[in-house]
Amino acid sequence: xxxxxxxxxxxxxxxxxxxxxxxxxxxxxxxxxxxxxxxxxxxxxxxxxxxxxxxxxxxxxxxxxxxxxxxxxxxxxxxxxxxxxxxxxxxxxxxxxxxxxxxxxxxxxxxxxxxxxxxxxxxxxxxxxxxxxxxxxxxxxxxxxxxxxxxxxxxxxxxxxxxxxxxxxxxxxxxxxxxxxxxxxxxxxxxxxxxxxxxxxxxxxxxxxxxxxxxxxxxxxxxxxxxxxxxxxxxxxxxxxxxxxxxxxxxxxxxxxxxxxxxxxxxxxxxxxxxxxxxxxxxxxxxxxxxxxxxxxxxxxxxxxxxxxxxxxxxxxxxxxxxxxxxxxxxxxxxxxxxxxxxxxxxxxxxxxxxxxxxxxxxxxxxxxxxxxxxxxxxxxxxxxxxxxxxxxxxxxxxxxxxxxxxxxxxxxxxxxxxxxxxxxxxxxxxxxxxxxxxxxxxxxxxxxxxxxxxxxxxxxxxxxxxxxxxxxxxxxxxxxxx
Amino acid sequence: xxxxxxxxxxxxxxxxxxxxxxxxxxxxxxxxxxxxxxxxxxxxxxxxxxxxxxxxxxxxxxxxxxxxxxxxxxxxxxxxxxxxxxxxxxxxxxxxxxxxxxxxxxxxxxxxxxxxxxxxxxxxxxxxxxxxxxxxxxxxxxxxxxxxxxxxxxxxxxxxxxx
Numbered sequence: 215x216x217x218x219x220x221x222x223x224x225x226x227x228x229x230x231x232x233x234x235x236x237x238x239x240x241x242x243x244x245x246x247x248x249x250x251x252x253x254x255x256x257x258x259x260x261x262x263x264x265x266x267x268x269x270x271x272x273x274x275x276x277x278x279x280x281x282x283x284x285x286x287x288x289x290x291x292x293x294x295x296x297x298x299x300x301x302x303x304x305x306x307x308x309x310x311x312x313x314x315x316x317x318x319x320x321x322x323x324x325x326x327x328x329x330x331x332x333x334x335x336x337x338x339x340x341x342x343x344x345x346x347x348x349x350x351x352x353x354x355x356x357x358x359x360x361x362x363x364x365x366x367x368x369x370x371x372x373x374x375x376x377x378x379x380x381x382x383x384x385x386x387x388x389x390x391x392x393x394x395x396x397x398x399x400x401x402x403x404x405x406x407x408x409x410x411x412x413x414x415x416x417x418x419x420x421x422x423x424x425x426x427x428x429x430x431x432x433x434x435x436x437x438x439x440x441x442x443x444x445x446x447x448x449x450x451x452x453x454x455x456x457x458x459x460x461x462x463x464x465x466x467x468x469x470x471x472x473x474x475x476x477x478x479x480x481x482x483x484x485x486x487x488x489x490x491x492x493x494x495x496x497x498x499x500x501x502x503x504x505x506x507x508x509x510x511x512x513x514x515x516x517x518x519x520x521x522x523x524x525x526x527x528x529x530x531x532x533x534x535x536x537x538x539x540x541x542x543x544x545x546x547x548x549x550x551x552x553x554x555x556x557x558x559x560x561x562x563x564x565x566x567x568x569x570x571x572x573x574x575x576x577x578x579x580x581x582x583x584x585x586x587x588x589x590x591x592x593x594x595x596x597x598x599x600x601x602x603x604x605x606x607x608x609x610x611x612x613x614x615x616x617x618x619x620x621x622x623x624x625x626x627x628x629x630x631x632x633x634x635x636x637x638x639x640x641x642x643x644x645x646x647x648x649x650x651x652x653x654x655x656x657x658x659x660x661x662x663x664x665x666x667x668x669x670x671x672x673x674x675x676x677x678x679x680x681x682x683x684x685x686x687x688x689x690x691x692x693x694x695x696x697x
Numbered sequence: 698x699x700x701x702x703x704x705x706x707x708x709x710x711x712x713x714x715x716x717x718x719x720x721x722x723x724x725x726x727x728x729x730x731x732x733x734x735x736x737x738x739x740x741x742x743x744x745x746x747x748x749x750x751x752x753x754x755x756x757x758x759x760x761x762x763x764x765x766x767x768x769x770x771x772x773x774x775x776x777x778x779x780x781x782x783x784x785x786x787x788x789x790x791x792x793x794x795x796x797x798x799x800x801x802x803x804x805x806x807x808x809x810x811x812x813x814x815x816x817x818x819x820x821x822x823x824x825x826x827x828x829x830x831x832x833x834x835x836x837x838x839x840x841x842x843x844x845x846x847x848x849x850x851x852x853x854x855x856x857x858x859x860x
Contacts, residue, residue: 229795229829230795230798232798233794233795233798233810236798236806236807236810237794237810237813237814237817238814239810240810240811240813240814240815241814241818243818246814246818249820249821249822249825250817250825252822253822253825253826253829253831253833254826254831254832254833254834254835255834255835256834257831302819304821304823304824357821358819358820358821358824359819359821360818360819
């Protein structure tokens with residue numbers, strides 16, 4: 215009855231701190247937490263810095279299948295991660311005549327030594343030919359940046375120079391991390407991987423070695439984490455769901471027709487299968503060795519019917535069927551860029567015809583011998599014995615510790631490209647795209663190299679106009695900063 | 698205002714910020730920890746809530762009614778209702794969230810906070826500050842430190858950076 219007198223309207227700037235905390239804890243990606251904490255001091259103190267769980271890099275036993283467990287010395291590799299980000303211009307940015315694409319996708323990989331590198335999300339190639347007018351620093355406060363997907367890689371602990379066999383896809387076709395938040399406070403997690411022989415393995419927190427899933431098909435071609443569970447598909451389309459204890463449930467039977475390379479992609483909460491069908495060599499009747507994909511089919515999982523249902527349109531969705539990570543975006547994120555298409559990569563390997571030099575700049579390089587490199591523990595368990603320094607890039611600048619607000623991604627080894635002298639449009643895409651980076655237009659059924667469909671390339675390259683600043687002084691090192 | 702009853706059901710009056718009155722069954726407001734305590738301990742029959750706009754109160758009462766009707770069979774329907782419930786302009790959603798926090802309606806509060814978090818997820822820091830009418834209160838020392846490291850970090854209006 216007399217409650218009212220003392221109550222005043224609450225302006226949002228004075229949101230009760232407990233409410234700010236409640237809102238903040240629903241943010242589950244690093245980038246969202248970074249931004250939240252950059253708003254003001256109250257918000258900053260309402261939410262602790264984002265912690266990868268488990269912290270990466272994570273030591274994992276390697277190889278997956280130890281043929282001589284008694285004699286061979288146990289070896290370890292690092293599990294590292296990469297993130298695909300969608301950059302968009304700030305809210306309310308005025309459209310200009312040269313505005314072409316309003317979204318830009320990049321992938322940032324964090325190697326075990328804490329270095330961040332910018333990759334093409336489709337090919338995983340290091341982006342090193344940056345235009346002169348690219349800003350020296352990309353401030354994440356100035357753009358709308360959202361996390362699209364995370365993928366995982368393995369990196370050798372000790373070699374300073376990469377040989378092909380040590381590169382992650384050499385042994386591991388794909389590796390995924392699944393954190394079981396709900397299980398307990400201790401952040402239980404599991405890792406699943408496909409090895410070079412298309413076999414499936416898993417390891418749980420606390421395990422000393424990998425377990426091969428013997429009942430699974432020997433020809434696993436892709437795995438995904440979908441709605442909190444691992445799913446695996448074999449080359450025939452048969453799809454299995456694994457529960458927390460890795461018990462199998464068949465969720466889709468094999469397809470009557472299809473190719474051997476299949477990719478699982480989640481789009482709008484549904485699971486899709488992208489099947490690429492190779493052309494056949496007329497003389498030998500064998501699949502063309504050059505990955506001459508002639509047809510792409512798409513399916514949607516019908517969880518009740520236990521079937522893949524063919525779909526003929528993706529609507530406004532754009533699927534990315536890559537080798538190490540698959541994801542989807544909406545064409546609305548890019549404004550006038552076309553939806554209803556699939557970006558895909560021919561072949562298995564990232565670096566089909568790259569020179570050694572390019573390999574050295576690839577996604578899992580950059581582990582030059584460095585004194586502060588994490589050391590290998592003697593214990594056989596793969597605990598997360600990583601020094602705090604390894605997280606400093608993401609956990610704000612070391613200078614002022616937790617209270618600093620920036621961090622940066624630097625692209626070192628970056629060379630200035632001759633293409634800025636307009637030596638040719640296609641030339642500007644060299645290295646980023648080759649004959650193996652392709653797009654499939656679902657609408658008209660056309661497919662082929664991105665080099666033949668440059669209008670589809672612009673969500674990846676070149677960087678959009680609103681990212682580049684004419685007033686930026688040319689610099690040898692580019693950075694992306696995070697709040 | 699005297700306490701009134703119709704049959705077994707107790708009736709309660711809630712008074713919104715602009716003095717509009719809402720008469721509802723007492724059992725409905727028991728979902729709010731705040732109102733429950735007031736009803737139980739003080740035995741009031743009319744509760745003034747001057748900090749809550751009537752428009753917001755209408756929405757919250759709508760939720761309380763729907764939630765009271767929730768059964769295992771209409772679970773799906775209720776989920777859709779919840780989805781629509783937070784599908785309002787951000788300003789209104791924030792009004793509701795603040796009110797729900799004040800009233801301590803726990804289930805709805807979690808749902809609203811999730812909805813607010815989803816809404817601010819892809820926005821730039823500057824846009825979030827505008828929405829919440831928050832001025833950055835980092836010290837000039839902090840900001841100059843940032844600026845030294847990353848020159849254009851805090852400079853200028855947000856829109857200037859796109860040209």
